[in-house]
Amino acid sequence: MAWNNEHKKKTREKILTSAARLFAQNGFDHIGINDVMKDAGLTRGAFYAHFSSKAELYAESIITAAMSTGRKTDPLNPEAPSFDGLLKTYLSMEHRQGNLFRCPLAFLTTDITQRDDQVRDAYTRVFKGFVNNLDKHSVQQNGTKDTIRSMQQAVMLIGGLAIARAINDDELAKELLSSCHAALATPTI
Template identity: 30%
Template sequence: MRYSPEHKEETRGKIVRAAAAAFRKHGVNGIGVADLMKGAKLTHGGFYAHFNSKDALVAEAIDAAFDQTMANLEAAVAEVPQRQRQRAIVDAYVTRRHRDRPDAGCAIASLGSDVSRLDVGTRRKFERRVDALIALIAGEDGQSQKRAAAVRTLATMVGGLVLARAVSSDAFSEEILEAVRDMA
C-alpha cells in the first residue's frame, strides 16, 4: 500500500521526536534503531524508508531537541525586560524537572559528549544551535561583553545540570541547582 507524502512526513516527524527523546535519555550509542522504532510505535523495517542511516537521524533528532529547548527559553523571555533576560533563562533552565527529565531537556546537557564524537557535519549543526542559544541569552544588542557573559551563563547552566544529574544525593543535587540559580 502506498502512503501519501503527508503520511510519510508525519511518520518521519514521529520518528524524529521519539529519537530526540530517546537519544537525550540514553545517549546516541545507548539505543539502537530497532528500539528507536519500537519507541515510535513503528516497525524496524520502515526506518530506511525515512533515513539513510542512524547518523542522519541523530542529526535531525538533535535539531528537534534544540527546537524544543529554544521554544521553552524564548517563552521564558518573551515578556521580560532585557535586564531580566538572563535571570528568566536561568530560572527556566535550572530546574528539578529539567534535571529529572533528560529526555525532554536540553541537547547540550544530554548529548554534548556524544556530539564531540560525531561527524563534522553534525558537530557544525550543533555548533550553530549552541551559537543561537548564546545569542538568545545575550539578547538583542549582542555586544561582545554580553556575548561573553552569555557563554559563561550557558556553560554554567549546562555544567550545573550535568553535575546535578550525576551525583547520587538528592540534597547535593539540589545544592548544585541552587548555586547555579544564585549566580544569575
C-alpha cells in the same frame, strides 16, 4: 500505493520526536534504530525511507530536541518565562531528571565528543543558537549585545545542569543548580 507527503512528514516527525527523547535520555550507544522505531510505533523498515543512517537520525534529533526545548525556555518566545523564569526552569531538579524536557546541550555533552562531524555540527549549531537567544534576551533587557556574557551564561547553564545530572547526591545537585542560578541572576559573572 505511495504515501502522501503529509503522511511522510508526520511519520518523520514522529521518528524524530522519539529519537530526540530516547537519545537524550540514554545516549547514542544505548539506543538502536529498533528502539526508536518501536517507540514511534513503526517498523524498522520505515526508518530507511526517512534516514540513511543512525548518525543522521542522531544529528537531526539533536536539532529536534533543541527546538522542543527552545519553545519552553526561549526567552524570546512570548509565552516563555522572564530570564529569571528561564533560569529557574532550566536549572531545576525537574529538568535534571528530564521530567520537563531534555536539553541536548546538557544531556548529551559527553556523548557528542565521541561522534562524527555531522553530529558535532548539529550540536554546534544548537549551541550557537542557544548563545544567540541569550544575546537577544540581553539586548531586550539592557539594549546592548554582550556575546561574551551570553557565552558565559550558556556555559554555566549547560555545565551546571550537566554536572548536576552526573552526580548522584540530590542535595548537592540542588545546591549546585541553586548556585548557578544565583551567579547568573547577578549583573556580572
